[in-house]
Amino acid sequence: MEAADRKKLDEIINKYRGEEGFLIQLLLDLQNELHWIPKEAIKELSLRTGIPVSRIFRVASFYKAMSLSPVGRHKVSVCMGTACQVRGAQRLLDATESRLGIKAGQTTRDLNFTLNRVNCLGCCAIGPVMVADDTYHGRADASTAEKILKQIAAD
Amino acid sequence: MARLTSMQDLAVLRDEIKAKKDNRAKEVAICTGTGCLGLGAAKVFTTFQAEIESRGLQGDIRVKETGCPGFCQRGTIVVVSPPGVYYLGVQPSDVGEIIDQTLLSDRLVDRLLYTDPQTGQKAIREEEIPFYRYQKRLLIKNNIKIDPKNIYDYIAQGGYQALVRVLSGMTPQQVIDEIKRSGLRGRGGGGFPTGQKWQSTRDAADPIKYVIVNCDEGDPGAFMDRALMEGNPHSVLEGLIIGAYAVGAHSGFIYVRMEYPLAVENARHALHQARELGLLGENILGSGFDFDASVHRGAGAFVSGESTALMNALEGKVGEPRPKYLHTSECGVWNRPSLLNNVETWANVPLIINCGSDWFSSRGTERSKGTKIFSLVGKVNNTGLVEVPMGMSLADIIYKIGGGIPEGKKLKGVQTGGPSGGIIPARHLETPVDFEELTRLGSMMGSGSIIVIDEDTCAVDLARYFVDFLCDESCGKCLPCREGLKRMREILDGIVSGRGEESDLQLLREIASLMKDASLCALGRTAVNPVLSTMTYFPEEYAAHIMEKRCPSLSCKALVSYCIQPELCVGCKLCLKNCPQGAIAEEGDICVIDQSRCSRCGICFDLCPPKARAVKKASRGSKQA
Numbered sequence: 001m002e003a004a005d006r007k008k009l010d011e012i013i014n015k016y017r018g019e020e021g022f023l024i025q026l027l028l029d030l031q032n033e034l035h036w037i038p039k040e041a042i043k044e045l046s047l048r049t050g051i052p053v054s055r056i057f058r059v060a061s062f063y064k065a066m067s068l069s070p071v072g073r074h075k076v077s078v079c080m081g082t083a084c085q086v087r088g089a090q091r092l093l094d095a096t097e098s099r100l101g102i103k104a105g106q107t108t109r110d111l112n113f114t115l116n117r118v119n120c121l122g123c124c125a126i127g128p129v130m131v132a133d134d135t136y137h138g139r140a141d142a143s144t145a146e147k148i149l150k151q152i153a154a155d
Numbered sequence: 156m157a158r159l160t161s162m163q164d165l166a167v168l169r170d171e172i173k174a175k176k177d178n179r180a181k182e183v184a185i186c187t188g189t190g191c192l193g194l195g196a197a198k199v200f201t202t203f204q205a206e207i208e209s210r211g212l213q214g215d216i217r218v219k220e221t222g223c224p225g226f227c228q229r230g231t232i233v234v235v236s237p238p239g240v241y242y243l244g245v246q247p248s249d250v251g252e253i254i255d256q257t258l259l260s261d262r263l264v265d266r267l268l269y270t271d272p273q274t275g276q277k278a279i280r281e282e283e284i285p286f287y288r289y290q291k292r293l294l295i296k297n298n299i300k301i302d303p304k305n306i307y308d309y310i311a312q313g314g315y316q317a318l319v320r321v322l323s324g325m326t327p328q329q330v331i332d333e334i335k336r337s338g339l340r341g342r343g344g345g346g347f348p349t350g351q352k353w354q355s356t357r358d359a360a361d362p363i364k365y366v367i368v369n370c371d372e373g374d375p376g377a378f379m380d381r382a383l384m385e386g387n388p389h390s391v392l393e394g395l396i397i398g399a400y401a402v403g404a405h406s407g408f409i410y411v412r413m414e415y416p417l418a419v420e421n422a423r424h425a426l427h428q429a430r431e432l433g434l435l436g437e438n439i440l441g442s443g444f445d446f447d448a449s450v451h452r453g454a455g456a457f458v459s460g461e462s463t464a465l466m467n468a469l470e471g472k473v474g475e476p477r478p479k480y481l482h483t484s485e486c487g488v489w490n491r492p493s494l495l496n497n498v499e500t501w502a503n504v505p506l507i508i509n510c511g512s513d514w515f516s517s518r519g520t521e522r523s524k525g526t527k528i529f530s531l532v533g534k535v536n537n538t539g540l541v542e543v544p545m546g547m548s549l550a551d552i553i554y555k556i557g558g559g560i561p562e563g564k565k566l567k568g569v570q571t572g573g574p575s576g577g578i579i580p581a582r583h584l585e586t587p588v589d590f591e592e593l594t595r596l597g598s599m600m601g602s603g604s605i606i607v608i609d610e611d612t613c614a615v616d617l618a619r620y621f622v623d624f625l626c627d628e629s630c631g632k633c634l635p636c637r638e639g640l641k642r643m644r645e646i647l648d649g650i651v652s653g654r655g656e657e658s659d660l661q662l663l664r665e666i667a668s669l670m671k672d673a674s675l676c677a678l679g680r681t682a683v684n685p686v687l688s689t690m691t692y693f694p695e696e697y698a699a700h701i702m703e704k705r706c707p708s709l710s711c712k713a714l715v716s717y718c719i720q721p722e723l724c725v726g727c728k729l730c731l732k733n734c735p736q737g738a739i740a741e742e743g744d745i746c747v748i749d750q751s752r753c754s755r756c757g758i759c760f761d762l763c764p765p766k767a768r769a770v771k772k773a774s775r776g777s778k779q780a
Contacts, residue, residue: 020489023471024454028413062473062630064455065413081375082570082604083532085620086612094756098735119457119624121414122378123190124530124604125227125538134416136193138230142733142758 001040008033009041013048023051023059027066036067064118072107072114074152076100077131081120084127088141092128093117095142099149112153158433161441162319165310168432172311181216181258184234184299185245188223188385189417190378190539191230195246199231202247206254216258219305222298222386225540226286229269234299239280242267272536272558289555291518292542293526294502295379298386303421306428309389315434317505321397322442330401331357334504337512338524343369343460343497344575344601345677346523346590352494355484356402359492364404367469367488367495368395370411370418371453371460374573375624376604379528380498382540384411384418387502388425392448394496394504396434399446402494407448408469413455423450457574457628461676462495463487464630475630476676497602499528519545523589527600531557533607534564543588550584553607564609567708568692572601574621574628575681577688578614597688599681613710614693615700619647621685629678636679639670643686652713653775655701660690709772712755716775719759721745723769730759730770 001009012029016022026045030037037060046053060066078093093104096115102108104117123129126138132148140148159165183203187196203218224232229243235257242253245267256262269278271285278284281299301308309315321330335350356364368391372380383391395407409426411419426448429435437445451469458464459474466488468474487493503525507515516524523545529552532538536558543552549569553559560566568580571588577598579586586592590600608617622644631637643666646659667683674680690697699705706714719730724745731739731746738752739759748759763770 021469021471024468025452025471028452028454059471059473062456066454080624082573082606082617082620083376083530083538085375086533086606086608086617088757088761091757091761094754095733095735095758098756118414119628120373120375120377121189122372122381123193123227124376124378124532124606125540126190126193126230127532129193136189138190138193141761143762146733 001038001044005034005038005041006044009044013045023056024063027056027060027063031066036070070107070111072111074113074133075116075131076113076133076149077116077118077121078104079121079123079127079129079131080117081124081127083124084120084129087127089128091142092130092140092145096130096145096149099145113149156428156431158431159440160433160438162323165315165319165440169310172307179215179217182236183216183218183253183258184221184236185218186223186230186232186299187220188227188298188382189415190223190227191232192417194230196231198247199233199245199250202250203254206250210254212254212258219302219308221301222303223295223382223540224281224299225292225295225382225542226284226537227540228536228538232299233267234281241269241279241281241284243269285558286537286539286541286556289551290542291526291544293506294390294499294528295382295386295540295542297390298382301387303386303388304424306389306425306432309387313509314389314505315393317508318393318396318434319440320508321400322440322444327357327401327403330397330508333512334401334507337507337515338519338522339500339503339507339515340523340590341497342499342503342527342602344374344572344599346600349496349500352484352496353398353401355482356404356492356494359485361485361492362403363491364402365488365491365493366395366399366402366404366407366448367465367493368407368409368498368501369460369462369465369495370409370415370422370498371465372412372415372498372602373457373460373628374575374602374604376532376570376606377530377573377602379530379540379603381415381418382528383498383502384415385421388418388421389429390502390505391498392425392429394501395448396439396446397504397508398494398496398501400444402492404494405445405447407446408488409448409450410453410465410469411450412453412460419450419452426450456630457625458630458676458678461678464676465495466493473630475632476678478675499603520587520589522591527588527603529588529603529605531605531607533570534560534566534609534612535607536561545589546587548585548587549579549605552588552605553584557607560607560609564611567608567610567612567614570598570606570608570617570685571604572599572684573604574625575599575677575684576601576604577684578608578617578692579688580692597684597691599684611708611710613651613706613708614689614696615647616651616706616708616711618685618689619644619651622647622682625678625682629682633673633675633679635670635673636675636682639666639674639679640682642666643683647686650697650700651706651711653700653704655697657701659701660697663690705774709774712757714775715755715772716750717748717753717755717757717760718750718771718773719746719748720769720771723767725764725767725769727764727767729762729764733758733762
């Protein structure tokens with residue numbers, strides 16, 4: 001791990017010192033800061049907190065919000081909730097996958113994009129919904145996806 | 156913010172806020188809930204702010220961000236008060252006109268008002284819009300009046316009055332009795348009597364107890380908890396503090412799924428402000444009662460919404476359910492008695508305390524009392540959140556409030572209860588919506604999603620969708636759920652791709668009955684509902700897929716084909732440019748699909764301009780194709 005990442009890990013561990021049941025909250029913070037959870041971080045965390053590596057790994061691999069491999073600079077999610085589904089979310093996902101050349105859950109080779117399918121973002125009334133770098137786009141279709149991805153790539 | 160040390164202090168503060176409020180003549184409320192944000196609300200808000208500032212009007216006009224008032228279909232929603240002009244579909248480019256016309260010269264901007272599609276009549280205020288007129292909004296009516304980040308707004312609307320009432324003159328048992336009498340039942344899905352749950356937590360011997368808000372709203376299609384937590388977090392918090400007092404808990408958790416970042420932010424903010432004002436912490440309002448709470452983020456697991464799984468997650472463990480030999484009201488988080496209620500359930504508590512259990516139970520049906528917020532979504536004209544008394548019929552919800560089905564399509568049915576629910580066919584639309592009736596039809600209330608489906612949605616594919624969803628979300632701890640779902644997915648995948656066999660239906664029934672009996676938690680036990688309900692109500696669709704290898708809704712990819720009708724094609728090449736397979740070529744002035752390369756994604760069908768509608772969908776192998 002790089003020194004900067006190690007420093008972030010330190011800060012996060014100190015933040016939760018003395019709190020019961022902090023593991024998930026700590027890993028979420030780590031995910032937010034580093035955008036993934038490296039093996040070294042798990043080892044270090046285990047040494048510092050006394051929680052066995054196996055338990056940390058189990059939690060980190062169980063939850064969708066945590067990633068054990070590096071993710072792309074830009075995160076794109078397509079909502080596959082039922083309301084989006086009946087309004088054509090599958091076609092939106094198909095179009096996004098073919099535009100990026102990856103399947104949902106994968107990252108482009110240049111580490112530029114990670115594409116995810118999510119099970120409901122709770123904006124069902126404006127579906128299909130696509131989230132690109134934390135910005136929500138309602139009533140999205142293949143041409144919206146094209147426009148958004150082009151714009152992100154140009155930035 | 157000065158800490159309030161007595162109940163009198165709160166009353167004084169409320170009077171002060173109300174007196175100060177009148178200073179500015181006008182107010183612009185802009186919904187910045189997640190729905191409206193997805194339609195560009197952030198820009199509308201900043202444009203308003205910038206315009207008001209550049210014109211030097213800050214002293215006269217307050218611009219505020221509010222939570223979701225429900226009519227997401229027509230966002231961004233902007234309300235100008237007084238008199239309460241309700242503008243829909245507002246874009247940043249409309250802002251200047253609203254300021255000039257409505258704020259400065261009391262004129263209306265006609266095109267932003269709701270227009271009745273039948274009569275052409277315009278509606279000016281909220282209550283004139285049919286979407287709102289037939290609702291009974293008790294829980295979400297304040298969302299558009301309150302800046303969720305400003306506790307003073309909540310207090311000005313009478314917030315924390317119920318807490319004062321409880322702390323100043325009710326014993327914990329009296330509070331519980333009031334909740335019991337109200338007939339309130341859990342809004343998260345199970346419909347368990349809330350008062351009874353409170354009583355058993357209070358009666359548990361352990362002196363250390365916890366109260367928990369479940370905002371892990373994972374049911375796809377449901378978003379009422381998000382709207383309440385984002386839009387009026389103090390109403391939930393007030394309920395939680397009252398519950399803590401009633402059962403004797405001194406700490407609590409608000410568990411919010413991480414897919415709701417704004418709800419996490421607003422909940423945290425609400426806790427912070429309540430703490431500063433002395434509504435949380437030691438000796439709340441001088442009553443001698445101590446209570447505090449913290450926000451826990453979920454980490455993305457549907458099963459964590461199950462109460463015992465959620466408690467595991469609070470302890471920092473994998474969010475898998477525990478066997479319920481002991482009720483969580485006796486042995487929950489850290490093996491202590493724990494009272495867990497859903498967001499909407501908690502938000503009902505201050506209402507019941509303020510208005511009385513009789514008032515509350517005067518609404519609803521015999522066994523389901525009060526109002527319920529439903530998310531009306533899918534193929535319906537007015538999508539959004541609707542709050543109605545329990546017992547309103549599905550037909551009234553869909554046609555009176557929802558305005559019917561778009562594009563003149565035929566209604567096929569409604570899906571309620573999320574992945575644990577079922578699909579109710581159109582012939583049962585007169586059913587009054589309450590806990591018992593929905594269960595009787597093989598579905599359930601769940602958290603209150605009503606997903607309308609029309610003739611274009613395939614019932615078999617929808618069942619497959621839910622099984623696929625649950626396969627992804629099953630924690631894998633017990634075998635019936637883990638393996639049963641996988642096998643059901645294989646079978647359903649086969650049916651929708653034209654590989655189904657007659658024996659499949661029997662096999663599906665067998666797996667379903669086993670999963671129902673033997674799964675550890677409700678996820679597995681109810682996972683069979685989407686499959687069984689569609690098999691009961693739409694047997695002809697299963698038969699068409701299996702016997703004729705045909706999808707009657709023309710929805711299953713493997714069973715349809717697309718072609719471009721030469722006489723209708725205008726040669727715009729939109730389909731050609733966007734076809735991911737490169738399967739479309741030019742032939743003279745028109746476009747033609749190469750069937751051997753077509754992946755049947757349907758992008759050409761979506762993109763073909765409405766004036767041409769040249770792309771045609773047909774059953775695979777049929778003559779039209």
